[in-house]
Amino acid sequence: MFEKYFDAVVLARRHLTDRIVEFTIGAADGGALPMAEAGSHVELRFGGETGRFLRHYSVVGPLLPTAREPFWRIAVQREDRARGSAHLHANVRRGTRLRISRPIGAFRLGRNLPHVLLVAGGIGITPILPMLRSLVTRRQSCSMVYAGTSRQAMAYVEEARAIGGERVRIHESDRDGLPDLDAVLAGQPVGTVAYVCGPAPMIDALREAARVRGWDPCRVRYEVFNAAHHPGDGDFDVRLRTGETVHVGAGTTILDALEAAGVDTLSDCRRGECGLCVTDVLDPHDGIDHRDSYLTAGERTASTQLALCCSRAAGRLIDLDIHLDRNGK
Ligand code: FES
Structure with a gap:
């Protein structure tokens, strides 16, 4: 093995x-x-x-x-x-x-799609660039929009252009404002599937524009960049059902802190998408800063569950239904 x-x-x-x-x-x-x-x-x-x-x-x-x-x-x-x-x-x-x-393939390109639209925002270019290379190599019909604040702040612009040529459109929001994602979708061939990676607001905007246009939700596939870490995050404690507390530093996640403390947990994507790490909350105290894309709006409001891999306590303490000595959840 x-x-x-x-x-x-x-x-x-x-x-x-x-x-x-x-x-x-x-x-x-x-x-x-x-x-x-x-x-x-x-x-x-x-x-x-x-x-x-x-x-x-x-x-x-x-x-x-x-x-x-x-x-x-x-x-x-x-x-x-x-x-x-x-x-x-x-x-x-x-x-x-x-x-x-070893590589984890949580954001996979489909095969034999009529057309693929790639959308990258900022550092979200990192999974999108190899997708562009793969699609061009396979002679798959594709186009790409790469948005960032300015060209100087955007990685791999020249490499994307060299691979994709005219298929790649660069958008600088400092100069041109936010990209008009509805207009991007409007120009796509029938049956286009979009792959998007970037900040959560950009992904939400693209999904919403697709919904309004009547796209099946499965035609927008996405990966949220850096769901777990935001500038300005503070530290807090997690109290387990067995009474122990585990400290979660500003630069780490509850999942990482629990693993470091020897708690066996279930996880897969570690990006708030698969739901495997979702755990019952015994007391949210000052609330939960939900950052996953798995729980429904109703489940978030109820504050009875959270995704260990990316969500955080809004205050300094949260009580979770976890034992220190168990195997799995
Ligand atoms: S591990 Fe997938 S949602 Fe947390």
């Missing part, structure tokens, strides 16, 4: 923008990396012997269609209060060892 994590080493790093650094990563033993599909992400454990940070990053490439990968690239945007990205920017250099997971 394969181990989930293996040892990797940073082969190179380079600045893509002021806030985005690209790391090229290879297997520590020099061997080939596992196959990764366009849209896959990996979990990175870093920060000392204990690997106190766990973060997810999309595999940017090269994603060769035929060979096992000699290296992967990931791109990390520094968030001012997100300690994981700040730690990577400050400490990870060529030669740094990391623990990295």
Whole structure:
């Protein structure tokens, strides 16, 4: 049986923008990396012997269609209060060892679609760029909108243009305002399926525009970038049913903190999408900052459940229906 994590080493790093650094990563033993599909992400454990940070990053490439990968690239945007990205920017250099997971394919491109519309917002380009490469390689009909504040702040603009040519439209919101997503959808061929990755408000706007146009919801497939971490997040305590408290720092998630404390939990996507980590809340105290896209609006309002992988306590304490010594939930 394969181990989930293996040892990797940073082969190179380079600045893509002021806030985005690209790391090229290879297997520590020099061997080939596992196959990764366009849209896959990996979990990175870093920060000392204990690997106190766990973060997810999309595999940017090269994603060769035929060979096992000699290296992967990931791109990390520094968030001012997100300690994981700040730690990577400050400490990870060529030669740094990391623990990295096998690729996780939670955001998969469908096959044989009439037309694919790719929409990337900011650092959301990271899963979208390999999708563009895959679609162009397969001669699949596609187009792409890549929105960011300004070209200087956007990673991989030239690479996207080189791969997709005229199919790629760059939108700079500092100059042109927010992209008109309804107009984008209006120009799509019948049966188009959209893949979107970026900030939650952009994804919500695209889904709403598609709903108003009568698109079947399954025609908009999305991955929320960085659902778990917002600038300005504070720390808080989780109190378990068995009485122990586990501290959740500003730069980590409840799920990561529980795992570090030795609590066995169920999880899969770790992005608030699959619902596997959803747990009963015994007392929300000052409320819950829901960040998943799994619970319904009614379930959120009830404040009786939360997704451990991304949602947070609104105040300094939350009581969850979890035992310290159990296996699974
Ligand atoms: S692990 Fe999928 S919603 Fe939390």
